[in-house]
Amino acid sequence: MEAYGGAGAQKSEALKEAFPAVFRVARNQEVSIEDLMIISGDHVQWNVTFSRAAQDWEVDIFEAFFSLIYSVKPNRQQADSLWWNPTGKGIFSVRSFYKSLSHTTTIQFPWKRLWRNKVPPKAVFFTWTAAWGKILTIDNLRKRRLVILDWCCLCKRSGETVDHLLLHCETTRALWVEVFSRVELPFVMPETVVDLLASWALPRGVQQIKEVWKMIPICIIWCIWQECNDRTFENKERSPGELGALLFRTLMLWAIAIDFNGLNVHDFLASLSLT
Ligand SMILES: [Zn+2]
Incomplete structure (x- = not known):
């Protein structure tokens, strides 16, 4: 699964949408979760690299990004795969896509x-x-x-x-x-x-x-x-x-x-x- 596309995401929000400033400077934006994980014993380290260092005003965003990814424990029993959140089984369907789109707004739009x-x-x-x-x-x-x-x-x-x-x-x-x-x-x-x-x-x-x-x-x-x-x-x-x-x-x-x-x-x- 793409590291910025799905896993490690907050609820249904992908990492690249939750942290656009971090995503912009990520050295490899297409990399998979598995490629970024370094497992030593019980610990998981994330080998995320950037094209430049964080600017002063970006430090909080980078800190929030790392806090989030280190708060998630990847499931190591199962192989990395694509997962569609709106359905329980993780399999994409047009019906669930339509539902998730129509639920994005709570107001009755005329x-x-x-x-x-x-x-x-x-x-x-x-x-x-x-x-x-x-x-x-x-x-x-x-x-x-x-x-x-x-x-x-x-x-x-x-x-x-x-x-x-x-x-x-x-x-x-x-x-x-x-x-x-x-x-x-x-x-x-x-x-x-x-x-x-x-x-x-x-x-x-x-x-x-x-x-x-x-x-x-x-x-x-x-x-x-x-x-x-x-x-x-x-x-x-x-x-x-x-x-x-x-x-x-x-x-x-x-x-x-x-x-x-x-x-x-x-x-x-x-x-x-x-x-
Ligand atoms: Zn204006």
């Missing part, structure tokens, strides 16, 4: 509401991928071993995670605040994208307003991603005002798909005194 939307399918698909934390933000690229500086392309400060980029970054947050201030609603930003989508309550009343409101989180997420790509690949950067304009322009464009009983979206909003 997937149907996300997909039953009149926004372009590519934007829904992107938002759905973001909710699973799988879009290519810098932290996800680094997990794929791309050597890349971990900073947010918008604020150029914090590390770029999905939730930071799409919710908490100051540039993104300004868009969320703008939307909520226009409808005069107080709001508290949830921690994750999936929480935000799950808690996005629909207003009562006019169906067309509901449809527009359903588009808003997807539209913000889509525009932020567009801005990131423009900054990264086109070297173009919008000001906060220009980003706000992009959001409302995109929203108006998407709203064409909604039937406003013959009115255009501006006339419709005007008829409700919402502009």
Whole structure:
């Protein structure tokens, strides 16, 4: 079994996920548990080697890593083999994989509401991928071993995670605040994208307003991603005002798909005194 893949793992978490900083500098990342074990009498020593010494700020992490692996007593009666934790017998099955995926979130996510939307399918698909934390933000690229500086392309400060980029970054947050201030609603930003989508309550009343409101989180997420790509690949950067304009322009464009009983979206909003 791969040393960083399974055995010695904390519950279902692999060592490489529990200690990414240690894994990054491990000299041999594909080595098996058996290859690293040195057995002398009753004692087991771990022959883990690194490409460099730990930095001052990494000492605690390395200490925690070694404490963990020395707290585990490998079973020496049985040969090393692959073991799938979610099933009792350790054998992989698609059913158990599906179950383990669907149990990762405790909230009831309204997937149907996300997909039953009149926004372009590519934007829904992107938002759905973001909710699973799988879009290519810098932290996800680094997990794929791309050597890349971990900073947010918008604020150029914090590390770029999905939730930071799409919710908490100051540039993104300004868009969320703008939307909520226009409808005069107080709001508290949830921690994750999936929480935000799950808690996005629909207003009562006019169906067309509901449809527009359903588009808003997807539209913000889509525009932020567009801005990131423009900054990264086109070297173009919008000001906060220009980003706000992009959001409302995109929203108006998407709203064409909604039937406003013959009115255009501006006339419709005007008829409700919402502009
Ligand atoms: Zn940022």
